Amino acid sequence: MICLFQNIKEGKMFNKSTIALAVSITVAGITGCSNDSESVETKVFNRIATYPVCMQIDSSCNTDDETAAEIVAASEDGNTLVYSDSPAEKVGFVDISNSASPVGLGTLAMGGEPTSVAVKGNYALVGVNTSTDFVNTSGELKVVDITDRTVVATLTLAGQPDSVAVSPDGLYAAVAIENERDEDHVGGADIGINPQLPAGSLDVIDISDAEPTNWSVSNVSMIGLADIAPTDPEPEFVDINSDNIAVVTMQENNHIALVDLVTGTVINDFTAGSTNLSNIDTSEAKPRLIELTDSQPARLREPDGVVWIDTSYFATADEGDMNGGSRGYTIFDLNGNVVHDVGNELDLRTVRLGHYPEKRSENKGNEPENVKTGTFGKDKFLFVNSERSSLVFVYNVNDPTNPIYKQTLPAGVGPEGALTIASRNLLIVASEKDNRGDKMRSSLNIYEYGDGEVRYPTLQSVDNNGVPIAWGAMSGLAADINSDDILYAVEDSFYGSNRIFTIDISKTPAELNAANKIMDSNDVFASISTSGVNEDLDAFDDVDLATMISADKSVNIDPEGIALRLDGAGFWVVSEGAGTVFNTTDATTVDTNSGALESKARPIEKLNLIFKTDTSGVIEEVIELPAAINDKQRRFGFEGVTEYNGKLYVAFQRAWVESVDFTDPLNPVSTLESNPRIGVYDLTAKTWMFYFYPLDAATSQNGGWVGVSDITSLGNGEMLVVERDNQAGPDASIKRLYKFSVASLVDGDTVSKTLVDDLIDDLRNANGLVYEKVEGSAVLSNGDIYIINDNDGVDDNSGETQLMKLQGLLQ
Structure with missing residues (x-):
């Protein structure tokens, strides 16, 4: 079948029956133009299991202790999940060999706050924040054997790590050293404003040797790149493409850098820029009302999560921090040109599904936190985790310049990390909010890609x-x-x-x-x-x-x-x-x-x-x-x-x-x-x-x-x-x-x-x-x-x- 939406856009088909059919396909969750222009993908994502990680403490979660799944990775065979648990200062392991019935395998203490995890072979690479305060920053990369769940090596990092990524060829790891600012710090007339030293940077680890104790760490400076607080870069998130180019977001600096991991040099950098938003709600009215009548011109993107779509394009989750947050995602090319800006679409979708967080209107609305890509069959999808609306938006990005909305998934409370296991047709999302008194339990959400009908939403x-x-x-x-x-x-x-x-x-x-x-x-x-x-x-x-x-x-x-x-x-x-x-x-x-x-x-x-x-x-x-x-x-x-x-x-x-x-x-x-x-x-x-x-x-x-x-x-x-x-x-x-x-x-x-x-x-x-x-x-x-x-x-x-x-x- 010819892709209806693309043909409508190109003016090849335009009549009432065509539009009606296109709308019905959207409602059913069947969207997107595949690389094969003669077919329309009919498979969908549906949640098949939710694993509350409090079950690692007590089999029925009968515990008040705070525990969370924040960033999640998987073993090479896709059968074991490894997640970072910041409040408990541990990493956790979950067996998903039966993806519909996950089983906890226990946890391992990290001796500090684990902030991220990635996998190479049988090893989990865990970034651990060991800082004593915002000035005396330090961190480690713990290398964990996934099979026996023991630490086999510890590498010293340049400071407080935030994100860890492993290159597709398994030769390099990159760690975003954020050295985050103290949001309560008083400097002049401002509170919590950067610059606040020490500056962040990027650690590059040569992981080509089979023995982790032989891995070596080098550091790439990010000072002087951004227009905003150039002396205080705060790298937030990192991802690596198949050319061993790392893309690094600096959220508070509203800046993005590309780093060649082979040479350890910054090969390009550019501002994340701004966008103009309209038909959004920026007022936390009392009594509360959702009114989509406001606008925000020149709103800084301030991206958090970032992911490569291919070697030419990457996407950012524009969460925002100090001065911005554009409530959506953006796709850039290697020169920093914006090839797609989703605008206010995510906020509008949260409203349509009853997920709009009115109490966050004065801040950043639905607040996209992270992005992930995965190729399922002939189609590549972009998954956008919305922290405040607790949704995952799914877009077909076969053409990165023209993403096509596919569906929206429910995701516990506060989705943070995401992982695709394409070999098993699985998507995993870690939702970090955990507070028993508020009836929230952090969880790993498991979705399967397959035939069937979209099961969420039930009302829009x-x-x-x-x-x-x-x-x-x-x-x-x-x-x-x-x-x-x-x-x-x-x-x-x-x-x-x-x-x-x-x-x-x-x-x-x-x-x-x-x-x-x-x-x-x-x-x-x-x-x-x-x-x-x-x-x-x-x-x-x-x-x-x-x-x-x-x-x-x-x-x-x-x-x-x-x-x-x-x-x-x-x-x-x-x-x-x-x-x-x-x-x-x-x-x-x-x-x-x-x-x-x-x-x-x-x-x-x-x-x-x-x-x-x-x-x-x-x-x-x-x-x-x-x-x-x-x-x-x-x-x-x-x-x-x-x-x-x-x-x-x-x-x-x-x-x-x-x-x-x-x-x-x-x-x-x-x-x-x-x-x-x-x-x-x-x-x-x-x-x-x-x-x-x-x-x-x-x-x-x-x-x-x-x-x-x-x-x-x-x-x-x-x-x-x-x-x-x-x-x-x-x-x-x-x-x-x-x-x-x-x-x-x-x-x-x-x-x-x-x-x-x-x-x-x-x-x-x-x-x-x-x-x-x-x-x-x-x-x-x-x-x-x-x-x-x-x-x-x-x-x-x-x-x-x-x-x-x-x-x-x-x-």
Whole structure:
């Protein structure tokens, strides 16, 4: 088949059917012109395994110790991975002879901070930072026998190493000696600005001898090359082509050098230059909004990772540091000419996939960290690791001057190093972020290149006014009452000017094609009063409706659940309250079920409310809880809503306050109710009653709590609920669907629930780490169930959103 996109570009084919076919190929992940112009590559990359490296410490990752995979290399046979673990000062080894089931082989202490690793033959070459501070810099190259995992040689380096590369012919190694600056150093009026000596350089190691103890090190100066801080070069990353030419990035200097390793001389150097960015977000708005309306003229690239595409072209990941970061990648020729600049494309793609890191807008957006190439069959691909959006962008670079987008891969949290093992059709990406408390575990992500359909993303947005509809932090989910092709969703309080999304699930991936703001156009919300609240308890002194209504009358609430009104005239949206009664100081709350204590000061800031809107999201009515129930508020409030038989059923996430001990009036102790509530609001009588929902006990090895996330009417008086713990990855234990009947229940009854599905296996089918927040559920008329997870607005989160269809559970 002739390459459609190339022919469209060249004007050889241009009609509606051709464009439609080209678009369908892009969506399916089948893109790119191969070297064979008579074929279109149909193979794709899909994740087949994720190995959390905390398993090297404990087989179930039951450890709080920080450990990370940062840079990864592989043995010559491609069966053993070697990765640098900076926080643990070790290198780790993983057996991937069965690539879908990686097995840890243990770790080896390095006596310092390993910063990079590369492989020659049976040896791993590990750059180790042994510096005592930013001035007294030192480093070593440890040579490790991969088979028996022992250090066989140690070579002294010129300073603090950052990147290690081995030449394709195995004759040379190159080490970028960064001697990084102290970002907190005060010099004149500037903090953390270079120059800060000692200067960095490039170490070249002759590794031609079979015996590592005979290897020799020479040094290449980089002083005087850059226009920016020429006395203080800071080489960041190095790669070597088959001509034994090393390309070296100097990120803080915004400069690039080419070094002939045979002669040890710089043969060319040039500025990395700048680019003009438009339609990006450079403001970290509060409340948070993703607005692609800003521009950055002459933005310095400040490249980090670099890789040769062939002997004539190389690509840089333009992460940025002090003065720049152009949010993309660039392809250069040997003379420093830019042959391709991706511009704002990566930022736009992260927005489209719900991975845009809004809290990094004032910095460098998606922040590309590293680049890697690999040839699979007849096609060469460029892989761009985006650190802040936790994605890997894949481009066909058979023609380096005209890269063609292929697909995007999810990659844990903070992808850093990448490795291709073309002989096994594998891509490996090391994601370095590791913090058990924040539900992040560093991992090695394994992808396979082969036949099949692209499995990620499962949801993406369409363009509106030339840019993608921004989305993220999905919470509630609901099915359309008239069409099994449409779902609706809401975003939680991570974002302001909250919206109702329309999702077309007839498309693959599902297509988010509309976003309507929830609007208080008629001042309905602005007019509510909290005068019915028990003022003696001072529970709601801090509630300020003005902060929840923007100037354009959009609302800043915490939408956690959504349901279609059965009259077809709009939606029900529940907003979770914020804060716990009496927690205006450091009041303690006793969890009746676990006995655990909470002692954070969380004053009441928002009430739990139900909003009735029309089809466009305009508020028509606001429903409040009775004052006596508001006086029991705990921060785990409304999570889901559904309508059945003239009543609204509202799920509370966790149990609220039962009573308070005022023995110490300055620090009252609250005891909780035994179970969370299911609120029932009669739409005609406008009255409330409440059932109680019995939660499963927490079973995670990391403790935590269990709560309800959503509720959906199944008809005939039956309700479906999502029940989950607050754990993720290896600690995740409870992600379940239950159903219960409301038939014959009276006010105050406890429901009796039946297990519908344990979702853990469903979530593991994505071959990543299990997500913490399964937040939304929807049921189609044919009984199919959809679930969706909340990605926390890509804040200490992989950003991964899975919209999953579960079939046959309700038959």
